[in-house]
Amino acid sequence: MELKKITIYGYGKLENLTFSIHSPIHVFYGENEAGKSTIMSFIHSILFGFPTKQQTELRYEPKLQHKYGGKLEIYFPKIGLATIERVKGKATGDVTVTLEDGRRGQEELLNELLAGIDKSLYQSIFSFNLHGLQNVQQLKGEELGRFLFSTGAVGSDRLLKAENELQKELDLRYKPSGKKPVVNEKLQDLRDKHGQLKVAEKDNNQYVQLLAKKRELEKERQLTEAELKQEEHEIRYLEEWIKIKEIALEKDILEEKLAAFKELNFPQNGLTRWGALKEKMLSVEAELRYLEAKALEIEQEMTSLSIQEELIKSEKDIILAVEKFPVYEQLQNRQNQVQNQLKSIEEEIDSLKSNLPIEEEILLKESNTSIFLKEQCAQAASKQRRLKEQKEELDERLKDEQTTLELLEETVKEYKQKLLPKDERIRLEEHVKSDNQVRWNKEKADLLLREIKQLEEQVKVEEKRIKQNTMITSVLSTFLLLVGAGALFFEQWFLTLISFAISIVYFLVFLSGRKLAKNEIRKKKKRIVLIKEERAQLLAIMEKGQGISPYEEQKLEDDTKCREKFTQLQFKLEQQNESYERVLQGFEKWEADFLSHQKLLRQLANELRIPYELATQQIYDAFLLIEEWKAKDRESNSIYQELEEIQQEREQIISKIIHLFEKFIGMEKETIANMCYRLKTALTEEKKKKDRIETLQRKQDDLSEHMEKYQTEYNRYAEEKTALFSIAGVKEEEAFLEKAALEKERDTYKERLSTIDVQLDIAYISKEQIPLYKKILDPERQLDEKQTKIERLASRLKELVEEAAAINFTLSRIESGGTYTDLLHTFKQFQSEFKEDVREWAKFAVAKQLLAKTVEQYKQKQLPAMLQKAEENLAFLTEGKYIRILPKEEGAGFLVESHQHVFYEAKELSQGTTEQLYLSIRIALAQTFYKSFWFPFIIDDSFVNFDEKRTEKVIQLLKKCEQNQLIFFTCHRHLLKHFPDNSLHVLPAEERETSL
Template sequence: MKVKEVLILKIIEIQIYGYGKLVDKTYSQIGDFQVFYGENEAGKSTIMAFIHAIFFGFPPKQQNESRYEPKEGSKYGGKLTVLFPGRGKAVIERVKGKSAGNVSVRMEDGTAGSEALLKELLHDMDKKMFQSIFSFNVHGLQNIHQMNGEDLGRLLFSAGALGTDQLLLAEQTLQKELESRFKPNGKKPALNQKISEVKELYKKLQMAEQKNEEYWHFIKEIEKLEEQIKRMQKDLAESKENVHTLTSWQQIEPVFKENKLLEKEWYMYKDLVFPIDGLARYERLLEGQRPLLAKQSALKKQITQLSEEIRASQANKEILSAEKEITSISEQLPLMQKLREEEKTLSLKCANIESDIQDLNERLNITLSDDEIASIDTSIHKKKQVSEAEDEYKRLVAKKTDLDEQFNESTRELDLLEKKVNELKALLLSPKEENELQKKQDEIEERNKLQQELDEMRKKQKAENSGRTGKRQQRKPKNDTMPAILLACLFLVLCVWSLLQQEWLIGIIGAAGLLFVIYHFILKSKAKMDEGDTAGLEQRLIDIEKRLEQLPEHDINNMAVLKAQNDERKQKLKELEIYLQQEILSNEKIISGFERWEVAFQQCKKKLQEHCAHLHLPLHNEETLEQLGEAYRLLEQLKTAVKGKRHIVQEHAQTSESLKMLQEKIDKLAERFNLHHELSYAEKVYELRKMLKDEIAKKGEEEEAARELKKLEEEEHTYLLEISQYQEELSELMKQGNAADQEHFRELAKQAERKEQIEARKNALQMQLQMTTLSAEEMEYLAGKKKEEQTLEDLKGLVDSLENSIPDCQKKLAELKYEAKLIEEGGTHADLLHRYKLIKAELDRDAKEWAKYAAAQHILKKTIAAFKDERLPKIIAKAEEHLSILTDGEYVRIWPKQEESGFYIQNKRKTSFEVYELSQAAKEQVYVALRLALAETAYEKENYPLIIDDSFVNFDHNRTERMMKLLRSLTNRQILFFTCHQHLLSQFYDKEIIELTAPLLTKS
């Protein structure tokens, strides 16, 4: 059975081995909208933390977050069964091991892995990001009312950007760092203090410099004196160098002059070029040449005689020239037989593959030429497209079956609900029967009230009769009404007079007297009324008894049962009508699903038909669409068969051509050497090989004689080369010496000997000249100069003078430096300069540190601005939809502030508010709208479940209903809702609720 394709990431089962207080718990068949209900400490937060731990690992021990390790030694961890879009079902198990636990992942297709595979399935989502966007609780909302207006706006802006307040915290941290370092008008920050200190030190430094004019005068004198000493030391070194030069010249002058004379004599022979030991070499060459000439003459006679013998007998060159051809066809006789056999085999293969091609064409129901078949695109890309299109077609067919099942199930449920509704309506009392029942109930209530009143009046009458008898005996018949009225008038006049005269004491006495008179008057009047009421009471008793006789008596128990049954049926009818309405909506969604399926199916069918057209397959055949992959495989086989056929045909042609060429070669050779044409190919080859063998034997004898001749010629050539070498060496010697004949050569030899003697002496003199420190230029200069003795004496005197003057200057320099040092040791200017540079360096360092934070703040603001321009509009558009639903259309617009982080909210009357001006519940609604919009838009591809833990407890009944309506509209992701409030359960169906009270928890 094909697994239905998953469109959202969905947790379908939670199995806990041991996590906190939960041990061996299983929650299965978890739906798209699932509610976990339980009282406090029932395990809601534990389950929520368990899901985070399985996905992202157990919390590290060094963190404050609880690890929920079982206290009773149970196995730590558990597993989740999750459906991943495009990947199918996966079982993720994490148990105790390393810090984050050992995790294993098993896919339904058999793939297994660990942390790497889990990260791939979760698209590298980390725990912090997941909790910030897809998992939130009541604390995120309750913290809102603790913030001022600006911080609240920034928090909501951060929630819209990242799902958390990270932007708010980062901006606040950077601002605090900047203000702790520098404020434009501040005094306490470090940079402000250092700037003030640098300014103060600079002023003091300028004052100290004004007092150091004498110091700078010493410094200038010291510099001048140091320059003078350097100049005198340089002159002294130059003078000493000149003295040394003249002394060296006096020692080397005779050698220099002798060398000059020898150079002049050597100039006479400078153009003479004669070989080294030339005369002796000439004599040796003449002596070695004589025996070689005699041997060369004897060899020449032997060569002439052998050449005449070779010309007498020669082999047939035509047959020998065809040796390669004859040898080649002899070796190719087995190949000829093999080619004949291959020709037959290839013919048979060609027939078989042609039959296969015909069978494939018949199975595919096509008639295409080989060229058309070869042109069909069977690339990997095309194969992938065909496979995807076929899978989509099969998926849509399977989806149609699922939709049919859902529609049938929904229809059956509708019929069942309608039947129950009609049955209940039939059992309900008619309006007339309800009116009769209500009338009887009114009569019963009236009878009970009258009976109660009658009993009370009788008791009262009895009590009054006993008391009235005593009062009548004591009362005297007199009329005291007039004195009371006169007394009251007197007290009233007294109160008025006191007000006019402002006599407050008399006014108080008059008011007290007036109140006393009125009180006694009321008591007397009430006594008279009681006497009058006695007659009315008796008349009321008679009326009640008369009315009781008129009212009929009814069976109270039966009427109560009948009323309760009718009310219960009405309530049940109301619930059934709600379920009926929901089922109708579900049915309409299924019908919409049919419509979407029809559009997708037609598009898929069109795509398959396009693939069929490209593959030259028949379009009218429905089976071709369903089995396009099989048809594509047959086309690949057909294309391979056509290629194979072409290869075999080509190979058959090549084999036939090779066989024909061999036969033609044998026929040409047989005709060339006059063999009988009726001989077989094997016989022709045999005759040719025999003829070739005879001529090869003749050629061998001829070659042997030729080798002997060649050997003699080579020996003769060797002697000639040696003779030629002697002659060349003799000519080269004459040429090197530029001699015309033998006598001239011997004269030149004597001149060359004298030149060698001169060069030997010159070399000796040159060695002495090189040992001196004088250069050739200096010696040439000194040789042309006169009166060297006088010049040497002058230089020695100058050296003595400079050696005496320099110590005096150095002594004066030391005295000046000592005076300057005394001023420097005062220390005021140096200390100030050192302190100034030190503080300025610290200021530069702190300023660079401040600039880093300023740059980070600038980048953060640019990031926020980019977010406002690019990402935020899409989130806000979706958040406005959510906010309109949550507030029942009261608030309809959200837009960000332009110059800062925060939002304005606009109601339906176009009145704008800042977020802090809203009520607590409205702030929470804005926060929830932004969080859900962030998950839907900025992270719309990450369809992770939404995990909500009692985040709407501050909402009233209407807001809660709208919140649930909004959550149910989020059809593209699973929602897990944790709550401990029982009144919220009325918002959900029974099948959506899991009670966290049973020992073993499973979803029914």
């Protein structure tokens, strides 16, 4: 929310005032008693109600008029502009809320706008004043850490106060080693009464006998109850046997029937096994007949095939000869290509000879064309080009540097003539220094005058207060003396003594306070005299001061600029001279490099066997031509050798193919290509025949193997059949099937017996107990007998209870008839009072434990988010000197980590740092837990104890909270520089109507 307008009808000394606020940061500035705290209290009162008469806060009721209250105009982001008006009425005043859409309401609507925030919570989080920091200054030791932790939890010291109050209440009631607390005293009294009771009990013989009788009856009652439980247990077993008796007898019958099948031998799953075995035997017989027919067909086909073995044995030679026919064609093509290549190379050699001006070819072949020399020639050619480019660049640079140097020399000469003489400049500088001193003295004199006025005002206030206290003391002393005299008249000596004592003590306190106040007034008056003297001295110095004329000030400023320019030009001139010298040195270096390069070119010409003139012009091109000439000559020799090798290889291929054709085909005349084709075709046909015979042979072997396999399998099945029938004791299939029917009947009996076993397993009676219950001839009659016995035991148990009750009554009568009764009554009374006090102590102990658990849960879940923001705030306020805030592992309190990674407790920090920590935590609460409540920060001179740098840091931090409006009250003018001018409102001593 954002405060837009404040209208005061009547509040304290403020009447009929209006303040309009148009910025997110607003400052109320005024001297002491200008009404700053009153305006701050007015805002709180309109929002949360006027303080009641029972509260300690000031109500600020007007003295000069009856209209009490005012209104605030506040902008809420979700609702719009709302007007909140509160005037005198009930205890907290009558409030009216009017929204922008016309809706009106009272306290309920206001509470909705404020999102349930009450005055205490608002002042704990968003409202600051000097008292908050003064509380931090007054705390010591561990209490300081707990106070800061309480601030981090709820924004104020309420948590700390609650913890202290609970501990105080606990200590008033009980201390482990204490004697005076109530619980400690009553515990000791209870122990004493208990001892007396035990002594009286021993003297009462009848009481002891009755107690012994009571114990015997109790023992018999326990035995009777145990026997009763046993009988009930046996009845349950009898009832269960009656239920399962029939199936238990059926089980015996089934076991007898199964015993008749004991001699029956039949294989397990015999019928199923015989069916599967019979099917397999029939299948194997069919496969054997099929394989015998297939073997006969293969034998007939193999007899009809015949092959030429000699041709197949020469397969490798034929394939090798035929496969070389493509090589023969490639060799023919290659011969034509090489001949064309040789012709081209010879033409290139003739062209190279024409480009080199060398007459003797033999010298050229002796020239050095190594890789090392080639690199030297390339580097020499490159350096030749660089030397030429360097020469052109040096000529251009020399011309430019010379021109620039001449221009700078002329400019330096001009600026030197413009400079003021040295004496004239010294005189002007003295005038400027004197003028600055006069201005400073004037500002200081104004500050001293304001301080004098403040001190004089404070002296007037103190003198006025002394007069008021004197009058009050006189009236009160007179009243007390009259009370004492009246008491003396009526002989009320104690009241007389008290009245005179209070009167004397109050008068002494008044004299002491008056003396201190007068001493303070004398100090302030002395301070005023000293300040006036200092101001008079400053004014006298100001009158003697001599200022400087605008013309002289401008003249001095121009000369200063001219001197700066002259200094820069001198520096540039020195740099230009150095550049010119560097160019001349470059020319000398170039000449030395040029002579060295010419010597190298002569050496390279001798190595290549070329004229020196050619080397100076095209050394690298000449090397490349010579290198290419020698390469072409070597290539030509290589081609001649290749032609001879091709001719020899062609003749070998042709002779081999003709020999094989004449051996296996005939002496017919054919081309080389047809010979290869016919040889290859004949070889393929013979191989096909051979492959077919081999395939048939493999099939024949496979058939034999399969026939042997199936015959073995059939034999195995026959053996299994014999073994299966042998187990059943038969030889034919019909007898085997008859025994299978008997086996099925036996399985039916087994299945029913298994079902009965399951039912007996879940019965209450175990299988081991069933034979015992089978011996019972008439279980129903035995069940009736057990029930009769139970009734008899129950009757006896009732008699024992009645007899014990009679004994207890007799004991009670004995206890109420003498000393033992009185002691027991007293003991019970003390015991009851002690329990009540313990319950009272336990309530506070539980409350403290719940508070501790709440604090621990807060430390683990909610505190880290707040502490992270508080650490950022503290690091900003302390400029990185303190970087982390950690909660203590046990209890309340914080540890603060410095940038040197040293941990301090709150009590170990300086007072200023502790205050910065307190502010960091409170602002962090608004930034984290209460960030959704966009309430304004209202601050009343809370940072007057900070130095200028710390104050600036705090204000910068508050400005970062952009979602919260900042309302700042101050009486210190030096703080105004931290705020924009359009956000300032000055409060005069007397103000009736104003608007900003």
